[in-house]
Amino acid sequence: MGKISRFIKRWTPAREELKDTKQAIAMIRREYEGIPLDKKSVDPNPFKQFSAWFEKAVRDVSLDANAMTLSTVSEDGQPATRTVLLKEFDESGFVFYTNYRSRKGHHIQNNSRVSMTLFWPELMRQIHVEGNAQKVPETQSDEYFKSRPVASQLGAWASSQSEEVESRSVLKEKMKEYEKKFVDDIPRPPHWGGFRIVPHRIEFWQGRLNRLHDRICYSLEEEEWVIKRLSP
């Protein structure tokens, strides 16, 4: 049994112990005993701190270490969240790719304020970022689009993301249509590309004993990152 499956077993009730959802929820409880996180021990640069945590997550987290919850806000102030994949990262921000005509795309075009959260249960760690989303340059989206598998490239053409679709077979037909249309090179759909989240607040959360977790928060104040410890 691997490190992770042992870990999961420890915190998951046995199948025969589960009677109903209410009881299942009540049975899920664990202590967090992560490595201490302190204002003195973190890097003064939040991007370097992010890299250190992300690299550890890629090594130690079972799957989808780059999956993050993205929150946007609708025109009438309704927040909406969904999972997207972090695809690029540097000191200018966090990049994910999507359909600009999707629900999230419309939200961002109307209100660029977004937040994103990565949670790595195995490490008892969470990173929460708040900032503004902006489209990446077209050349950057082109480059990333080219690196995707051909089927994913066709999928970007075939799917009018977030719109109602009659059936799965309609999607399959569209895939076939685009397969015929683009024989050699598949261009990037103009409505598909990256958003960069430019952060002004980055919080690192480390689970600790007795729910006394460590929270170290960087906020951008007059172009300087100010570091504070927050109550759990």
Ligand SMILES: Cc1cc2nc3c(=O)[nH]c(=O)nc-3n(C[C@H](O)[C@H](O)[C@H](O)COP(=O)(O)O)c2cc1C
């Ligand atoms: C693990 C995972 C990764 C995903 N990655 C992306 C992604 O990188 N980009 C994307 O547009 N949708 C991604 N999705 C699908 C979104 O969660 C969502 O269903 C879709 O983008 C439509 O969202 P919207 O209608 O709010 O715009 C992913 C879903 C999961 C579960």
